[in-house]
Amino acid sequence: MAASPKRIGIVGARGHTGAELIRLVAAHPSLELAYVSSRELDGQRVDAHVSDYQGDLRYSSPAHEDLPALDADVVVLALPNGKAAVCVQAFDAAGRDPVIVDLSADYRFDNNWYYGLPELTRNKWRGEKRISNPGCYATAMQLSIAPLKEMLAAPPVCFGVSGYSGAGTTPSDKNNPDKLRDNLMPYALTGHMHEKEASRHLGVPVEFMPHVAPHFRGLTVTTNLYLSRPHQRNDVLALFQQAYAKDPLVRVQDEAPWVSQIAGKHHAEIGGFAMSADGKRVVIVATLDNLLKGAATQAMQNINQAIGVDEYTAIPL
Ligand SMILES: NC(=O)C1=CN([C@@H]2O[C@H](COP(=O)(O)OP(=O)(O)OC[C@H]3O[C@@H](n4cnc5c(N)ncnc54)[C@H](OP(=O)(O)O)[C@@H]3O)[C@@H](O)[C@H]2O)C=CC1
Ligand SMILES: CC(=O)N[C@@H](CCC(=O)OP(=O)(O)O)C(=O)O
Structure with a gap:
């Protein structure tokens, strides 16, 4: 029996990179969108903004301390620089440990996070669930x-x-x-x-x-x-x-x-x-x-690695 899809949440999904990730997730056989957050688009249908997404999901605007209860297996932080830490701390405080992929520069110098430029670093991945996506x-x-x-x-x-x-x-x-x-x-x-x-x-x-x-x-x-x-x-x-x-x-x-x-x-x-x-x-x-190899596609390579599927799943080659 095929495993049920992993649930993924995108925080900061109104942005350019968030929109590209929604497109990639929409075509992914092992992922389903759990939530996509935007303060500005709160309540609006995702398919009204991202044409490749077909479904009924709407943007929501949870406070960072409410993110852990949304229970995603994978969380992508697509927020401006300096905004990731409060979200990460919310998961720590709630005792939740999803895969977190941060697109910002906030953890690129933190040795506790895996720096995911797969072509150069995939042999250094040790199963970390905290992944910093390169610039x-x-x-x-x-x-x-x-x-x-x-x-x-x-x-x-x-x-x-x-x-x-x-x-x-x-x-x-x-x-x-x-x-x-x-x-x-x-x-x-x-x-x-x-x-x-x-x-x-x-x-x-x-x-x-x-x-x-x-x-x-x-x-x-x-x-x-x-x-x-x-x-x-x-x-x-x-x-x-x-x-x-x-x-x-x-x-x-x-x-x-x-x-x-x-x-x-x-x-x-x-x-x-x-x-x-x-x-x-x-x-x-x-x-x-x-927006792709420089952000969303690279994030998808890292997510695929972290959830144990082929690194190129859902990435058009
Ligand atoms: N653009 C690029 O080419 C690349 C970007 N990155 C990095 O990825 C991250 C996202 O970039 P990008 O998509 O371009 O950014 P955008 O400015 O396009 O989007 C940022 C997102 O964050 C939300 N947001 C903005 N300010 C805040 C805030 N104070 N608190 C909470 N949410 C906020 C916005 O939605 P709303 O205001 O509706 O809540 C929006 O969804 C950044 O860290 C960027 O540096 C990395 C590589 C390439
Ligand atoms: C044209 C432009 O402004 N580009 C951005 C880099 C985008 C990027 O990769 O962002 P982060 O490192 O912030 O994640 C800049 O120079 O800051």
């Missing part, structure tokens, strides 16, 4: 640097350009289409959270310069890497192909990828591999959809 740019940077991290002569320098969905739905210059029109907006040019995150999880310092652009979704990270000894382009390309050969959500290609091709796709693309004449400098370009 979108941080995912692209780490995938671009990891295969070369033992060969670096200097910190890699990453130039990032994100679509404005990366800035969430709370109004700001970075998601204001008027201010973004015909524009490229630099921000946090040193010390961005994802610079610290990528440096911490790679174990090598990384330098990162983010920008936001007028397109809605998808990001590009172009990384300059100085190598400690000369390499042939084919050897670098082969290293990446080998590193991700078993990872369908990381596609290595010859050409530098274009962000226009990645919107709505679940995988990351890595390419370019432009070498300097002396073979000691390589430039690598990575693209991914910040």
Whole structure:
């Protein structure tokens, strides 16, 4: 007899990433939505906002201390940074221990949480039920640097350009289409959270310069890497192909990828591999959809791992 589906709750489900997760859960054979929370959409039908969802569920707006009683097996926190802890504490206080996947940056530096960038960390998972989902740019940077991290002569320098969905739905210059029109907006040019995150999880310092652009979704990270000894382009390309050969959500290609091709796709693309004449400098370009491999799809890989089903269940490959 097939096991009954696990119940999943999404806290902060009005947001861009929450909506993508609802879509993924709707197509998942082993998960059913227990609740989706939003203060703004409280009481409204989910199918009125997420076209791929068919069912009668409505958004609700439980207080964080009421979340444990809703009895989900898996809880995704898709809240702005700084808002996860009160929810986590509510589960602790109630003595409940569901799988909790936090999409924010709040637990990415906490050793008690599993940092789930599956292609680089799945062999470190020890059955943890507290999972911190990586940042979108941080995912692209780490995938671009990891295969070369033992060969670096200097910190890699990453130039990032994100679509404005990366800035969430709370109004700001970075998601204001008027201010973004015909524009490229630099921000946090040193010390961005994802610079610290990528440096911490790679174990090598990384330098990162983010920008936001007028397109809605998808990001590009172009990384300059100085190598400690000369390499042939084919050897670098082969290293990446080998590193991700078993990872369908990381596609290595010859050409530098274009962000226009990645919107709505679940995988990351890595390419370019432009070498300097002396073979000691390589430039690598990575693209991914910040809402998918940069957030919801990666969360689904982590959820699948945690509930014991194939990592790619319900993820279109
Ligand atoms: N957008 C992206 O590309 C990525 C985002 N992330 C991270 O994922 C998380 C969600 O991002 P995203 O979906 O873009 O964010 P949004 O701003 O689009 O959505 C945030 C959600 O949280 C709710 N919310 C907002 N403020 C509060 C509050 N003070 N208390 C409780 N609920 C609140 C909102 O609903 P309501 O106000 O109706 O309650 C909404 O459902 C963030 O931590 C973000 O940093 C990670 C990777 C990529
Ligand atoms: C364009 C834009 O603003 N992008 C966001 C990153 C989105 C993301 O991955 O968010 P968290 O690390 O906060 O989870 C930023 O730079 O803060």
